[in-house]
Amino acid sequence: MSDQPPAAPGPAPLKGGIDCRAALDQLWEYLDGELSPEKMESVRTHLALCARCYPEHDFEKAFLEAVGNCRKDLCASHRLKTKIMDTLHRLGFSPTRPTSV
Amino acid sequence: MALSPAEQEVYDRSFEREALPWLDDVYRFALSLTRNEADADDVVQETFLRAYRSWHTFERGSDARRWLFTICRNAFLRTRERARHQVDLEDGDVESVAAQAGEALTAREGVDQLLTRVDLAPALSSAIDRLAEPFRSAVVLVDVEDQSYEAAAEILHIPIGTVRSRLFRGRRLLQHELVNYARDAGFATARSTGADTVTHE
Ligand SMILES: [Zn+2]
Numbered sequence: 001m002s003d004q005p006p007a008a009p010g011p012a013p014l015k016g017g018i019d020c021r022a023a024l025d026q027l028w029e030y031l032d033g034e035l036s037p038e039k040m041e042s043v044r045t046h047l048a049l050c051a052r053c054y055p056e057h058d059f060e061k062a063f064l065e066a067v068g069n070c071r072k073d074l075c076a077s078h079r080l081k082t083k084i085m086d087t088l089h090r091l092g093f094s095p096t097r098p099t100s101v
Numbered sequence: 102m103a104l105s106p107a108e109q110e111v112y113d114r115s116f117e118r119e120a121l122p123w124l125d126d127v128y129r130f131a132l133s134l135t136r137n138e139a140d141a142d143d144v145v146q147e148t149f150l151r152a153y154r155s156w157h158t159f160e161r162g163s164d165a166r167r168w169l170f171t172i173c174r175n176a177f178l179r180t181r182e183r184a185r186h187q188v189d190l191e192d193g194d195v196e197s198v199a200a201q202a203g204e205a206l207t208a209r210e211g212v213d214q215l216l217t218r219v220d221l222a223p224a225l226s227s228a229i230d231r232l233a234e235p236f237r238s239a240v241v242l243v244d245v246e247d248q249s250y251e252a253a254a255e256i257l258h259i260p261i262g263t264v265r266s267r268l269f270r271g272r273r274l275l276q277h278e279l280v281n282y283a284r285d286a287g288f289a290t291a292r293s294t295g296a297d298t299v300t301h302e
Contacts, residue, residue: 059213068247070225076125084150088149092109
């Protein structure tokens with residue numbers, strides 16, 4: 001896939017495995033856990049044995065973790081939560097506790 | 102809804118247990134769509150109102166957060182009369198926007214250092230806000246809200262392959278932003294500045 005991390009011309013495939021280009025082409029899907037079990041395994045095996053690809057893996061993993069964590073502390077305001085509970089209440093909703101959000 | 106008091110109790114308790122805990126998540130998604138807190142508040146309010154009214158249609162045992170995200174996006178599109186038109190227009194610009202990002206990060210050592218040494222959360226969050234649609238929704242759903250490609254496809258009403266390409270281009274655009282940020286922060290070396298030609302929006 002053209003919009004995957006760039007694959008450097010690397011060494012020949014490790015025996016029975018995929019080459020660097022294939023490993024890097026699938027790196028994001030691998031990190032997202034979106035490959036089939038067989039493909040997950042082939043990328044995992046390549047990364048475990050390839051000194052060239054592992055830094056790419058570490059970089060992309062750190063990048064995705066940073067993106068994943070960048071908005072963790074962003075929450076709805078207390079005012080909005082209260083407003084929503086009031087609206088739901090008018091529709092017939094009765095919470096267990098007054099502030100169940 | 103003509104529910105008996107006992108049925109109403111079951112209805113409310115399951116809504117309270119399965120839908121309400123996702124309010125902050127829905128808010129984050131809404132804010133990524135509206136990029137405006139007041140509008141996000143309205144969209145979240147509308148989302149939970151609709152969710153409560155149609156809670157009987159929610160398939161028990163399925164993913165309530167995904168269901169709420171879908172309602173949220175629909176609420177957003179409905180509240181913005183021109184939104185769907187705009188999304189379509191933006192879809193047509195996918196290639197030109199992506200082309201500005203280039204295909205690859207040529208050197209990333211400055212960003213490597215950034216990722217390990219600096220709290221990038223504020224910079225990344227604002228970079229996500231500056232991402233053009235349709236890349237922003239894909240990145241937010243998959244990378245921030247941890248949705249699968251399949252869930253994102255369902256929420257955005259697009260094929261999985263489209264989620265994948267929007268997500269990957271969105272990530273690439275973010276990485277280019279980080280290269281610029283690393284350079285400005287003094288982390289990038291001379292050869293880490295291969296993204297000079299990147300422009301934004
Ligand atoms: Zn390799």
